[in-house]
Amino acid sequence: MSRFNIRSLDLNLLSVFVILWDTRSVSRTSDRLALTQPAVSHALKRLRERLDDALFVPGRQGLVPTARATELINPVRKALTHIEQALEDAPPFEPAEAHREFRIAAHDLVEFWLLPALVETVSKEAPGVVIRIVPVPEPGSVSDLLESGDIDVVIGGQPLMGMSVRSKPLSQVKLVTLIWKREELRRRKFPLTLYLQRPHVVFQLRNNVGSIVDQALAAQGHKRHVGAIVQTFLAMPAIAEKTGYICNVPDQIGNRFAELFDLSVHQPPVDLPPFTLFHAWHARFEFDPALAWLLDRIRQVAAPKQGARI
Structure with missing residues (x-):
């Protein structure tokens, strides 16, 4: 027996199949899916041709599924449910329940200035999260390390360049x-x-x-x-x-x-222009809720404090 090639099947037809099973009616299926009745009939025709089975036949109280349709309904319904779940938005990051390590590449300025406040915040919100500071890599390797996930964030005095690297100002430093x-x-x-x-x-x-x-x-x-x-x-x-x-x-x-x-x-005796501290991450992880949470906490602790003075 030849193997069924799923790539040749329009998955929308399976949605029509499930609703037809539930409603046992072309008209009610068209209402449910906001399709015309001819469109539903055409979808059923394509399914019949593809599966070489009538799937539904007329009965006294509507469409009646064939034995083949009865065999297919539970696996198809389960498969569509898995696909829907996979395509749903990523679950929110729950800091209090998280257990992971974030790696931040930064110089000792960041360790002494930002890290204490960042760890204090993280320890309260996410006690299972570890912040690891690693050396800032050579410019030529930064993009690859961010893309691979070996480094989550880089904080430094220069904006990072590289394919799909996101680099934005973090703070002004005087x-x-x-x-x-x-x-x-x-x-x-x-x-x-x-x-x-x-x-x-x-x-x-x-x-x-x-x-x-x-x-x-x-x-x-x-x-x-x-x-x-x-x-x-x-x-x-x-x-x-x-x-x-x-x-x-x-x-x-x-x-x-x-x-x-x-x-x-x-204050220095001559006017010294401030320099900008940048933070960078990779677009591959831009929509990762965990990274979004970390970036937000870094920005919070880097924000200027009210009343700061010399």
């Missing part, structure tokens, strides 16, 4: 200047003379592009004295505490660093 509290600087704005005299501890950008501090100083004909170059933001205030060096850090973590390392916080 720099503040830290120095020994023992200097007893009373002014909110850091004095330019001291800024140029005292060595700075500098965060090393991966792409080696000159920092916005150096660019702003150069525009006014100045150059700072660099005393140390580090790879993590956390090292900057630690060195400043030991040496009296100056460091410039994002304002989101400036006050916290000042508390931890006995430093004072000031």
